[in-house]
Amino acid sequence: MTQQLPPAGPAAEPAVQDVAPAAVSVASQWRLMWWRFRKHKLALAGLVVTATLYLVAVFAGFLAPYDSSHLDPEYTYAPPQRLHVVDTSDGWDWGLYVNGYTAEQDPETLEIRFEVDEDTKVPVELFARGPSYTLFGLIETNIHVIGPADPDGPPMYLLGADRLGRDQLSRIIHGTRVSMSVGLVGVAVAFVLGVTLGGVSGYLGGKVDTVIQRMVEFFMSLPTLPLWLGLAAAVPTDWGPLARYFMITVVLSFVAWTSLAREVRGRFLSLREEDFVMAAKLDGVGRRAIIFSHMLPSFTSHLIATLTLSIPAMILAETALSFLGLGLQPPVVSWGVLLQEAQQIRVISTAPWLLLPGLAVVVAVLSLNFMGDGLRDAADPYRR
Amino acid sequence: MTAHRDDTGRGVGVVAGLDSPAPADPRQVGRELAASGTILRIDGLRTYFHTDESVVKAVDGVSLDVPRGRTICVVGESGCGKSITARSVLGLVDAPGRIEAGHLWWHPDPEAPAVDLAALDPHGAEIRQVRGGQIGMVFQEPMASLSPMYSIGDQLVQAIRLHRPVSAAEAKELAIAQLARVGIPQPERRFDSYSFQLSGGMCQRVMIAIALSCDPALLIADEPTTALDVTTQARILDLIAQLQDETGMSVMFITHDLGVVAEIADDVTVMYLGTVAEQGSVTDIFDRPEHPYTRALLESVPTLGQARSERLAAIAGMVPSPDDRPTGCPFHTRCPSVMPGLCDVTPPAVRQVGDRHEAACHLHDPDVERPPVPAAPAPNTATLTGAEDRSPAVAPDEAEPLLSVRGLRMTFPVKKGFFGRTVGHVQAVDDVDLDIRPGETLGLVGESGCGKTTLGRCIARALDPTAGTIRYRDPRGGAEVDLAQLEANQLRPYREHIRVIFQDPFGSLNPRKTLLQLIAEPLRHIRSERVDSSIEDRVAAMLRRVGLRPEFMRRYPHAFSGGQRQRINIARALITNPRLVIADEAVSALDVSIRAQILNLLSDLQDEYQLTYLFISHDLSVVEHICDRVAVMYLGRIVEQAETEEVFQRPGHPYTEALLSAVPVPDPHLRGAGRRIRLADDLPDPANPPSGCPFHTRCPHRRAERCADERPLLQLSPTGSSEHLAACHYADELSLAGVADPLS
Structure with a gap:
């Protein structure tokens, strides 16, 4: 998406007036966004940390000294x-x-x-x-x-060991994989649902809009924790860890799409009234092309920012579910599963390092939030 | 980058009266101001905005005197620093802006010493006492300036109690009296209304009531009538003049409309790019303009009664961005009489060119040898087609209409409640008949809310009309079709025949598309052409034709100014080689000099491409300049339709007469010459139009019989030619005044 700077032409033709002689350099929308993003120091730091976390997730096996199931019963609760x-x-x-x-x-x-x-x-x-x-x-x-x-x-044991003498560092690193990706998959599902339903609702309006909006309100009115509990309980216990993992993400995304759908609908409603949409209609552009090539691009950057901000919510939801023992189950390792170990006050008093996965959650959520805030500010085309 | 240019050199000349050494004694200044009858002296004001990249010198050495009890108008195009000057006076400049230098000597009491407002803390108690108490301010957007959370009465009471020690009950009485004073009917009832329940004109009256609630010595009005209809504008201007007579306050009136200036000003200051170009009395400025910029501004305004075939003298180029100021004289990049080697190097000094008349131009420098060719306004675009008379190629009477609208209606349902029950209908377009002839320019005028835009959109089939026919015949062969009946697919071939130029140059271009994509879009979608180099060539040719460089093709619209964007819009409309172009307020959002460029471009293109225009506008002087025929709309109906000259010289409907008399004429000698007809502010509710003649509620010629119960039809008016239609029962009995012919 980089733009070629047009060659600084020779003298303008005599007929050409109303032209600023100074060359206006051209930057694509993404580059402008990047320039604005760069000014936001906290967001930049968030970006670096987030990128690091995903690198850790990708190279988990290489970075962790042990695999996640390695245990040594002689060293239970060994300190760091x-x-x-x-x-x-x-x-x-x-x-x-x-x-x-x-x-x-x-x-x-x-x-x-x-x-x-x-x-x-x-x-x-x-x-x-x-x-x-x-x-x-x-x-x-x-x-x-x-x-x-x-x-x-x-x-x-650089970060200590747990009740079975498993290396906490290795398990946190392996947990990064699941914890950071559960957000992505969940957000992706929620994104597709939200954009489709919100877009349809906003562009078509009328009865369809009413039905979808009532549905959104219904989902929003459900208390999330009991809903998760119910849906998680519906997942058969004999499913393998992978299937279970997938089901959990779907469960999470079913609750998460509503706010996105509302936002997309609102955007569509206001864009529908814009002059440039009217102009495109008069240019003979069809309905689908108007939605996909005129309306959606004008808020993709905004959508990306919204997405970034919804990943941490997913991470927190997964952590909470797993902590309660309803989400992922051992032997799958996620930060929430690791935190299950820290459920007893007595354990925490003797082995406080078992709370370290919580710190990982905090770092991940904060950095994603900072990054999302920066993106949101940078994505707004009408700000300087 | 430009921030560190020679600052001292400029300071010497531009800032008049800075010769006296700086820390001035307030008493001394007070005596001086009292002697010259000045209430506010702005002296060498510089207000800069410090951004990350550069320093924007929004106001760069402005000096002007506001005389006591008189009206001074500050004019200039947008971006010239007019508003920032006014805001600086009140300490309302927002960060990152601040006053860098200069004095603002405020002197309401001739006996007391003067106060330097620039030296006060902008958040302190002293300036707050002045702001609102001694200086009132009225802004451009009356709706936005009033809080929708409080009733107008509450806001007025608050303003009164901030500056006067009165009880709540007394304040309410004062507030009601104040509302009555600014001409709000039933002030006791309106006291509890909210801003969104009132029309724009009413809101502006409330704003004036608030600004004047503490009897300020100076009223600063920043474009107070720009957002209003011409009829409302006339009444607001009357109100300000009347209040000025009553209270003897001074008025500093900021506007870009030279007609308004001619109407109300005693003194005029012309600003350009943060500096004063010229100042003097209103007659000096209009009769003996000395600065090339003033001259060019005056020439670029179409005047009522001006011969139509004349081209407007546009100023070349546009106002440079204030963070990229030219060196030397700020105007030299656009000046027709620029002297190379002087104007682009040295900033001109302010020189006296008459009694209380000064200009900042090297032409008045006695040491400078004038160029051999005197400052003739360069008709920079006139070379393109010459200025031959643009009479339509086809004789209007015999030609079959290009488009013929019959009985067109557009009804919008008014919905209410949870289930969206339809509780009423708004007749936005109500039984309109209209013929558009090939090659002509038909003007459609009326106040906002009269249905002009809806009618235009129905014809372009952006809206689906409720009833009626729109018969269209392609002048280059083809059968007659009724556009109103066509489905979306059948309509597609006609989309390239009828094109629209939108009003808002910012909202009508998708910010995410390049010019190539935008302009080629109709080709791709209407004609299903593939994007290849031939399309690029055509887009390039079209860009060149509308005065943009073809290299801009791959840029995004945000890189362009309003005028350039309107050129892009024109290019997009014309790329399909259309027959009819609907220009919906196409020049309303533009500055005068840019407007003249665009109007000239439109008429050149009309000759070149044999275009027919439907020109929708509320600006009557522009309509008179560009249109062959005019239709006047009121509440969804056409009330008068005739050739332009007929309408403007011998109007057949009282509404037309009232519209014409409300247009400010940019000639101070004609001030108050014509018969002034002032209409009541409020357009009737279009969901519940008045019975009989829709205009009878505001008509000055209303009669007891017929008007209120019988609806007049469009009929031939006996005043003039056979083409003159008017919808008034008494069209043949009334003698209505048109525009005074300036020659007679």
């Missing part, structure tokens, strides 16, 4: 370890290592307490060999960006 880059125990030297643990059982409560043992060193290396995984579902490999040098030696 500090990653040492410089080895100062014996003079000064480069060296990547973490300290090992010493486990100690409380004689009264039988609780196992881990202390970081400054003396033992678990060597860590970049591009370490570990459990094998397939990158992009194609390339089978076992190289991880970081991991213990000896795969069979003592484990490395």
